[in-house]
Amino acid sequence: MNVVWNPVDPGLWPSFHASGRGAMQQAWAYGEALKAMDVVIHRAMVWEGERLVAVAQFMCRRVLGYLSVASCTRGPVWASDVGTDERQQVYVLLRRSLPIARLKVVLFSPDLALDEAQELKGLVRVMSGYSTVLLDLTKPLPTLKAALDGKWRNRLVKVLGHEKIRFHVQPSRKKCDWLLGKEVDQREAKKFHGLPVEFVSHYIHATADPAQAFAVAYAELGKNTIAAMLFLVHGRVASYHMGWADAEGRQLNAHNALLWQAMAYFQDHQIEVLDLGGVNTHDLPGISRFKLGTGGEVLTLAGTYF
Structure with a gap:
């Protein structure tokens, strides 16, 4: 096998x-987007012949000024026909050839469940993985609706029946910028952190067709x-x-309708999976219950390996 490090083909990667x-x-x-915020990024393509x-x-x-830490x-991301033995070889090649200083720590947090982690033989697990909820959008909407938790579905039906609420899903930069402003406000109010909000603009700008990089779902009541x-x-x-959501949006369970409308929108745009992000029932019980109520697959990742 041969590892090609940066530059790699920006057309083939996507x-x-x-x-x-x-x-x-x-x-x-x-x-x-991270490079635009001065994060050092290294990319590799692994080839077996052609x-x-x-x-x-x-x-x-x-x-500490001298230790290089690299995290994948x-x-x-693998080709569909790559077996366990080949994957083990790739981890070794990537760690050895990563073009950073000799004193380096190379971490892998693969996109697979713990019971699928045979390919990580020889690596040491240093951190447990987080859990996310995945929705299979290749299923028909009636099937997805039937899988919803009963209370979740009842809230959805009720808010969709509200005569005065208008729902939209679209790649609107204006609405995106407005929402990012709301995100800044709620981070300050609730004292939590995440990726810098400017990441979103960089991400959209870095996509070949910005209109296909994002979507904002929003609910309007009056003005x-x-x-x-x-x-x-x-x-x-x-x-x-x-x-x-503001107080009225939370009271009306507007997010149930917004997520449902987004699911239909993404189906129309040939999106196959909706990743709802991390669930943590201890620290974030409300939003975790909301995500779990969709009936999606809960994937607990294997963790971080050295």
Whole structure:
């Protein structure tokens, strides 16, 4: 096998990533957005002759001034026919050839469940994985609706029947910027952190067709927007990124309708999976119950390996 490090083919990467239903953290636009914020990114393409076996994107930083730490989050992304033995070889090749300083720590947080982690033999698990909820949008909407938790579905029916609320899902930059402003406000009020809000603009800018990079779902009541959700698109997958609602939006359960409308929108745009992001019933019980109520598949990732 042969590992080709940066530069790699920026045209081939997105198509390979899409075919493997790669996570957002391995998307080309994700890396470009971080680079725009001065994060060091290294990309690798692994070849077996003329066959592309895997792609891997690493986020890198210096620690203590002399130690290089590189993290491959929810990667590599694999070709569909790559077996366990080949994958084990790839991990070794990537770690050995990563073009950073000799004193280095290379971490892999693969996009697979713990019971599927045979390929990580020889690596040491240093951190447990987080859980996310995945919705299979290849299923018909009636099937998805039947899978909803009963209370979740009742709230959905009720809010969709509200005669005065208007729901929209579209790639509106104006609405996206407005929602990012709301995100800044709620971060300050609730004292929580996440990716810098400017990441979103960089991500959209780095996508070949910005209109296909994101979608904002929002609910209007009269002249007021009472709730909104932002999704980022990468290949055949869309990932929930942030949401906001005022008191009225929360009381009316507007997010139930917004997520449902987004599911229909993404189906129309040939998106196959909706990744709702992390669930943590201990620290974030409300939003976790909301995500789990969709009836999606709960995927607990294997963790981080050294």
